[in-house]
Amino acid sequence: MSYAILRTSKLKDKSKTTSAAEHNFRIRNQGNIDQSKSGENRLLFNPLNVDVSKAGGLTQAITSKYEDLEIKVRANAVFAQEFVITASPEFFENKEKGFIDTWADAQLEFMKQNFGDNVVICMQHNDERTPHLHFVLSTEEKRERTHKSGSKKMAFGLNARRWNPAFLKDLHTKHAEFNQSKGYDLKRGLEGSTATHRPVKEFYRDMERLEAEAGEARTWKGKAGKLSKMVATLADWLAEANPELSDATDRLKAKASVMSGGNPHAPEEMEKKGAGRSPQKL
Known part of the structure; x- marks a missing residue:
């Protein structure tokens, strides 16, 4: 709200x-x-x-x-x-x-x-x-x-x-x-x-800060969505490579489906570590 x-x-x-x-x-x-x-x-x-x-x-x-x-x-x-x-x-x-x-x-x-x-x-x-x-x-x-x-x-x-x-x-x-x-x-x-009451003269500073934060939140929301897809894909690859890990990968995918944030550096870190590699190389 x-x-x-x-x-x-x-x-x-x-x-x-x-x-x-x-x-x-x-x-x-x-x-x-x-x-x-x-x-x-x-x-x-x-x-x-x-x-x-x-x-x-x-x-x-x-x-x-x-x-x-x-x-x-x-x-x-x-x-x-x-x-x-x-x-x-x-x-x-x-x-x-x-x-x-x-x-x-x-x-x-x-x-x-x-x-x-x-x-x-x-x-x-x-x-x-x-x-x-x-x-x-x-x-x-x-x-x-x-x-x-x-x-x-x-x-x-x-x-x-x-x-x-x-x-x-x-x-x-x-x-x-x-x-x-x-x-x-x-x-x-x-x-x-x-919090103290803030006068009109500070209104614009408040709004600029809120607008910047809202824009940043939208950016990280998009990155979190990207990260959750990467985690789900990784879980699928793990399950394919080792069926014995199915319970663990199911839990991993469940967490990915409700992911709403997390480490803001995670998307970049996963990409740097080669999250896009094929299943055969795992």
Whole structure:
């Protein structure tokens, strides 16, 4: 079973928010992007009508939202929050675009259920190695405030602190359960492990490593299959050369049939030792 992956990072000011928009809106050139597939990217959600042709469009839209809510943005406040949602690379292998788009629509549904009006925009990227979604959230929260006069009033203020490690831990669990309820074979990472939460800025390094490991695993899987055939052939030759070894060769062939790995150097070593020799030379 593949893993459901969710990462988050604080966009502490307007500058960082604009920088995120440059990537998400494909305004700056990046080496890891297949531009021939950029037309397959999707703007899934844009309730503020953000101008995605401009890097500053996202920051401007969020600023206007805060002004409409009469929020004063303090210097130490977190201006926005970014989430990235994806899955293990093998989850997307040999999947049609329709499957990936339906999966992406479900992730948007999950975020809207858990963050409501804080979801400002959602972009689906299909032009990188692994499909994924970028969500940018505004951080406002409506809560009761006490004025100097002692009177109390409901008002908006910025508060990203509520999305703390305990909240994110629970969110990871909900995310995996949600995907399973939608029929996706995705599981949560090990709960209670010593692994620390890794932010969006490390997302691409994680995915490149996972993709490399997946490619290596596919390579060794092919080599293991080759090795198992060689072992089975060798067992047949041994049985032909010495019928008294039939029990041993049967066990050898049984092991070959379930072989799924083993010494990664075994295929090369057997070839060097002449595993391809004829039965008469044994």
